[in-house]
Amino acid sequence: MKTLLALSLVSLAVGLPLSAQPAAPKPADPFEEGMRQAFTAYKKGDDEAVTAKLRELLKIMDAKGSAKVGATLPDMAGTWKGESLKNDDTSAIGGGASVSRTYVSGDKRVTARVVKDSPLVAQLLPIFVNDELLKISGRKIHKISGETAVMDGEDKLQIVLDQRIYVELVGEGGAGETELVSLAEKLDLSAIAKLK
Structure with a gap:
């Protein structure tokens, strides 16, 4: 009888679920700890x-924001192959998140940059969405995914999303207006506009 009781206790102890063991402490969140x-x-x-x-x-929050922004710039956009993402220094524009990716197709290159949560850019954005100023400036205007896109010279396309996010595409190596508009059409502007 004692043997049976001992075997029962051993089998019960061995059969306890691992969840009954105390959980390892969860690592501290660096932001919360900070x-x-x-x-x-x-x-x-x-x-x-x-x-x-x-x-x-x-800096932790800016890095978190940059990761979200970077996720909106795909590795491939049609025939354009994206190079590695770059986190741009935003100290000159008051902070925020700025991420860029250069896309290559043959000899042509287009750098797409997305800037959000920058105080300086936020002050400049109303200028880009003012229809009267755009008409006076004589700049070429395109509609891309329902958003106003403005050419600045022959090799720069500027888009303002949700009056707080600035998107810029700059062409090199012969990439001009046609390529800039084409690449902008391949970006998910609605996803970029929803960035928080």
Whole structure:
């Protein structure tokens, strides 16, 4: 009887589900941990540490935003092959997310850049959506996926989405208006406009 009881206890112990084991601690979210550190430094009156930590946290958020933006620039757009994504420095335009990808087709190259959450760009965007100013400027205007796209010279196409996101396509190696408009038509402008 004792043997039977002992065997029953052993089989019960071995048969316990792994979920009954205590779960490993979840790794701390770097942003959340940084906020705690900034708050702790604030409570201690260490303004320099608070400022440094908040700058670090802004970089984390900008990187997160850049990843979302980058996901909207495909590896291939028709016959255009995309090179690697580049996170552009946005310190000169007040921060935010700016990602670009250069597309190549033969000798022609077009760099597509998407900028969002930039205070300076946000101030300039109303100029691009003002129909009267566009008419006076004499710039060529295209409708792409229902959005107004404006040529700036022969090799730059500018699009403003949702009055907060700036999209720019710049041609090189003979890529001009035709190629810029064609490539812009292959981008998912509605997905870009929905970026948060």
